[in-house]
Amino acid sequence: MTITIFVPRDSTALALGANETAAAIAKEAQARGIDIKLVRNGSRGMFWLEPLVEVATEAGRIGFGPLEEHEVAGLFDAGFHCGGNHPKALGPVEAIPYLKKQERLQFARVGITDPVSLDDYLAHEGYVGLKNALAMAPSAIVRQVTDSGLRGRGGAAFPTGIKWKTVLGAEADQKYIACNADEGDSGTFSDRMVMEDDPFMLIEGMTIAGIAVGATRGYIYVRSEYPHSIAALNEAIDKASAAGYLGENILGSGHTFHLEVRKAAGAYVCGEETAMLESIEGKRGVVRAKPPLPALQGLFGKPTVINNVISLSAVPLILARGADFYKNFGMGRSRGTLPMQLAGNLKYGGLVEKAFGVTLRELLYDFGGGSESGRPIRAVQVGGPLGAYMPEALFDTPFDYEAFAAAESTVGHGGLVAFDDTVDMAKQARYSMHFCKAESCGKCTPCRIGSTRGVEVMDKIIANQNRPQQIRLLRDLCDVMVTGSLCAMGSMTPFPVLSALNHFPEDFGDQPMADAA
Amino acid sequence: MGNQPTFDMGTVESIIAQRKGMPGALLPILHDIQSALGYIPPSAVPTIADGLNVSRADVHGVITYYHFFRQHPAGQHIIQICRAEACQARGCESLAAHAKELLGCDFHGTTDDGRFSLETVYCLGQCASGPAIQIDDDLYARVSEEKFKRLIQAKRGVQ
Numbered sequence: 001m002t003i004t005i006f007v008p009r010d011s012t013a014l015a016l017g018a019n020e021t022a023a024a025i026a027k028e029a030q031a032r033g034i035d036i037k038l039v040r041n042g043s044r045g046m047f048w049l050e051p052l053v054e055v056a057t058e059a060g061r062i063g064f065g066p067l068e069e070h071e072v073a074g075l076f077d078a079g080f081h082c083g084g085n086h087p088k089a090l091g092p093v094e095a096i097p098y099l100k101k102q103e104r105l106q107f108a109r110v111g112i113t114d115p116v117s118l119d120d121y122l123a124h125e126g127y128v129g130l131k132n133a134l135a136m137a138p139s140a141i142v143r144q145v146t147d148s149g150l151r152g153r154g155g156a157a158f159p160t161g162i163k164w165k166t167v168l169g170a171e172a173d174q175k176y177i178a179c180n181a182d183e184g185d186s187g188t189f190s191d192r193m194v195m196e197d198d199p200f201m202l203i204e205g206m207t208i209a210g211i212a213v214g215a216t217r218g219y220i221y222v223r224s225e226y227p228h229s230i231a232a233l234n235e236a237i238d239k240a241s242a243a244g245y246l247g248e249n250i251l252g253s254g255h256t257f258h259l260e261v262r263k264a265a266g267a268y269v270c271g272e273e274t275a276m277l278e279s280i281e282g283k284r285g286v287v288r289a290k291p292p293l294p295a296l297q298g299l300f301g302k303p304t305v306i307n308n309v310i311s312l313s314a315v316p317l318i319l320a321r322g323a324d325f326y327k328n329f330g331m332g333r334s335r336g337t338l339p340m341q342l343a344g345n346l347k348y349g350g351l352v353e354k355a356f357g358v359t360l361r362e363l364l365y366d367f368g369g370g371s372e373s374g375r376p377i378r379a380v381q382v383g384g385p386l387g388a389y390m391p392e393a394l395f396d397t398p399f400d401y402e403a404f405a406a407a408e409s410t411v412g413h414g415g416l417v418a419f420d421d422t423v424d425m426a427k428q429a430r431y432s433m434h435f436c437k438a439e440s441c442g443k444c445t446p447c448r449i450g451s452t453r454g455v456e457v458m459d460k461i462i463a464n465q466n467r468p469q470q471i472r473l474l475r476d477l478c479d480v481m482v483t484g485s486l487c488a489m490g491s492m493t494p495f496p497v498l499s500a501l502n503h504f505p506e507d508f509g510d511q512p513m514a515d516a517a
Numbered sequence: 518m519g520n521q522p523t524f525d526m527g528t529v530e531s532i533i534a535q536r537k538g539m540p541g542a543l544l545p546i547l548h549d550i551q552s553a554l555g556y557i558p559p560s561a562v563p564t565i566a567d568g569l570n571v572s573r574a575d576v577h578g579v580i581t582y583y584h585f586f587r588q589h590p591a592g593q594h595i596i597q598i599c600r601a602e603a604c605q606a607r608g609c610e611s612l613a614a615h616a617k618e619l620l621g622c623d624f625h626g627t628t629d630d631g632r633f634s635l636e637t638v639y640c641l642g643q644c645a646s647g648p649a650i651q652i653d654d655d656l657y658a659r660v661s662e663e664k665f666k667r668l669i670q671a672k673r674g675v676q
Contacts, residue, residue: 011642011643012642012643012645012646012658014656015646015649015656015657015658016646016658047645047646047658048645048646050646183640183642184639184640185640186599186601186602186603186604186639186640186644187601187602187603187644188642188644189643189644189645192642224585225638225641225642225651226642227654262545263544263545264544265544265547265548265583265584265585265586266583266584266585267582267583267584268639279544280541281540281541282541282542282543282544282579283543283575284578284579285582285583286582300540341644341645343603343606343644344602344606344607344645344647345606346645349644349645349646372607381602385601415603415644417602417603417644418606419606420606423606428602428605431605439639
């Protein structure tokens with residue numbers, strides 16, 4: 001009997017030796033005359049267990065991990081493929097609490113299927129959404145997306161359906177769908193996981209978007225730092241095209257949608273939507289002034305839907321199960337689920353998809369298991385380099401766009417980076433200004449010059465030069481950046497800086513008795 | 518690869534011919550050139566500009582805007598160390614200091630023997646498993662100072 005063994009192809013698994021483990025399994029099985037089928041699945045998102053080897057059994061998939069190359073022979077000695085025990089055995093993978101406690105709607109297939117197998121995708125509810133969409137009027141598709149309550153997962157949280165409606169209503173000879181996959185925020189990897197571990201989901205979402213708004217061409221703008229994402233997407237696009245899910249006359253419907261991957265070139269600001277458009281057009285990724293809205297004059301001057309990977313890949317599920325199904329998850333005006341990314345100094349870092357409403361504390365401790373260093377968690381940066389640092393006093397904030405805004409923070413792309421008590425928050429504030437200086441596109445003065453002055457001011461604060469005056473200067477500078485910058489790069493850099501100052505004043509020597517030297 | 522003072526302009530020309538019909542062809546062309554030659558030679562700029570009917574300033578502006586594009590050949594191996602927040606929280610700065618010492622060169626520099634170029638990268642998407650680095654096309658996560666040393670020794674051993 002053929003035994004099916006899974007070893008992930010996700011890049012974190014690869015970075016931890018999954019290819020070597022997979023090769024050792026193939027070699028060992030051959031040497032022992034054991035008939036195996038080796039499947040390279042996506043990652044379950046439990047990265048402390050990677051490489052996570054799974055064996056298909058009648059009792060479900062049994063996990064072993066983390067399993068390095070040199071442990072493979074011992075695994076066979078223990079008879080792992082036929083119910084044998086091993087010190088690294090984890091039991092049925094689905095029963096691991098970290099997974100079991102999640103609400104995996106969008107990530108339902110991730111870690112289970114072979115990412116580039118169209119058959120696997122079809123066997124797991126793939127392309128049900130597209131088939132439903134093909135039987136609907138464009139405005140009805142847009143209506144479903146609007147009714148689902150889906151808001152832009154890239155960080156701005158703008159209602160996706162409203163954006164689509166604007167593009168649908170625009171008259172043009174050509175419209176575009178542009179997927180923003182320039183996931184440059186540290187602490188985020190959910191886009192990467194979708195692209196590497198379930199690329200057809202994104203392709204299907206973009207195809208539905210194209211049919212809904214009348215766009216026949218789409219681009220996925222992927223970071224150059226994500227070569228595995230680019231390769232998986234290209235392979236999936238070729239397979240979808242060959243099977244009639246992309247290209248001319250999709251599934252005999254008369255609809256056309258062509259999709260192409262464009263490789264970015266390492267400019268963080270190209271994650272800003274208009275800078276991304278400039279970059280796809282082959283120019284310097286400099287931010288455009290708005291209006292005109294990209295929905296009306298976007299890529300090559302034509303009406304363009306620009307959505308993040310997670311927003312677009314929520315669409316197949318919404319069309320497959322209906323707007324109500326999706327809307328019934330979540331809280332307040334934050335509907336559905338968010339794939340959250342637990343990163344930094346955490347014991348159990350990984351991907352946790354939960355409905356909105358879960359608190360930061362639950363994520364950090366119930367899922368994350370506290371810090372990996374064993375020291376107290378002092379600060380958590382939520383939402384990437386432009387997100388606020390949150391102190392323990394705010395750990396009970398629920399993940400909800402409005403609740404985070406009330407706490408002067410941002411959900412962003414759902415990434416959280418935990419720091420233990422060895423962190424120096426003044427240094428982190430300096431880093432935020434330094435990052436803005438390095439990555440500013442240079443178009444507007446508050447961002448370009450403000451970040452340079454910000455680094456200088458932080459250097460003086462750190463060197464204890466006239467601190468009270470420099471702190472006043474820093475606040476004033478941040479005020480100018482917030483109100484005067486053209487895009488989020490300049491206007492949100494003050495979020496981490498001011499949150500560090502407000503929540504951790506002791507690191508800035510900002511005490512009431514501090515003397516003006 | 519390596520410090521080649523000359524390159525084959527024919528490669529550049531055939532890349533341009535193949536790509537020039539694409540909308541927004543400049544970035545794909547620059548990527549292909551860098552992938553073929555290891556860098557984008559300044560002397561290729563006029564050829565690219567002619568091929569796309571844009572000014573040399575336009576091409577130069579794009580090359581210098583993006584961190585990914587190089588105007589000079591790199592060392593034999595490119596080592597990128599992630600120094601963004603998630604890796605900072607997991608100790609990348611001490612790894613960075615160790616790397617500089619071990620290689621004897623600073624960031625954006627190349628070792629005297631031309632073997633290694635050391636670069637900073639802001640996020641490789643391995644944020645739960647840092648410090649993360651990339652050597653050429655291969656990713657490594659949970660990189661301790663010991664592991665870094667082993668990886669460098671392995672590269673030195675096999676050239």
